Amino acid sequence: MSSLYEQDFYQWTQQQAEYLRLGKLELLDRENLREEIESLGKQQRQELRNRLGILLGHLLKWHYQPAGRCKSWRATIREQRRNIKQDLQENPSLKPYLDEAITLGYQQGLDLVDRETPLTLEQLPPDCPFSTVQIFEEPLYLPGEKTINL
Numbered sequence: 001m002s003s004l005y006e007q008d009f010y011q012w013t014q015q016q017a018e019y020l021r022l023g024k025l026e027l028l029d030r031e032n033l034r035e036e037i038e039s040l041g042k043q044q045r046q047e048l049r050n051r052l053g054i055l056l057g058h059l060l061k062w063h064y065q066p067a068g069r070c071k072s073w074r075a076t077i078r079e080q081r082r083n084i085k086q087d088l089q090e091n092p093s094l095k096p097y098l099d100e101a102i103t104l105g106y107q108q109g110l111d112l113v114d115r116e117t118p119l120t121l122e123q124l125p126p127d128c129p130f131s132t133v134q135i136f137e138e139p140l141y142l143p144g145e146k147t148i149n150l
Contacts, residue, residue: 005032044091048084048101052135053108055080059130060113062140064123074140081136102128102135 005012012029013036019027058076062069088095106128113119 003029003032005029044087044094045097045101048087048094048097049105049108051080051084051087052101052105053112055084055135056102056106056109056128056130057112057116058109059135060109060119060124061117064113064119065117068117069140069142071142074142077140085136098132102132 003012004015012032016028016033019025055077058073058080062073062077088098094101110121110124113124114121
C-alpha cells in the first residue's frame with residue numbers, strides 16, 4: 001500500500017505542517033520530510049545556478065555581439081542581477097557556493113549563447129571571463145547613451 005506522500009503530496013504537506021503546529025512530532029513522516037527539506041536546499045542552489053546561467057549568457061551576448069545590444073538584453077541582465085542579489089541576501093549561506101555556481105552557470109550561459117546567436121563555442125572563452133564586479137556591477141550602455149542607472 002502506498003503512503004499518503006505517494007498518493008497525494010499536497011495533502012501530505014498539509015498533514016505534516018499540522019503535526020508540526022500541534023507538536024505531534026511522533027506522527028511526522030521523518031524520512032520523507034527530511035528528503036523534502038534537503039530537496040528545498042538543493043533547489044536554492046539550482047535556482048542560483050540557473051539565474052547565473054541566464055545572466056552570464058546575456059553578458060556574453062552583450063560583450064561578444066556589441067552590434068546586437070538592446071534594451072531586452074540589458075533588462076534581462078538587470079533582472080537577473082537583482083534576483084541573484086536578493087537570493088543571496090535571503091540565503092546568505094549560499095555565498096560560499098557563489099564561485100562554484102558561477103563556474104557551473106557559465107556552462108549554461110554558453111549553451112544559451114550557442115542556442116540564441118550565430119556565435120560558436122569556439123569563439124567564446126571556455127571559462128568565465130568576467131570578474132564578480134563585471135558580473136554584478138558593470139554598467140551597461142546602449143549606443144548613444146552616456147549613463148544608465150541599474
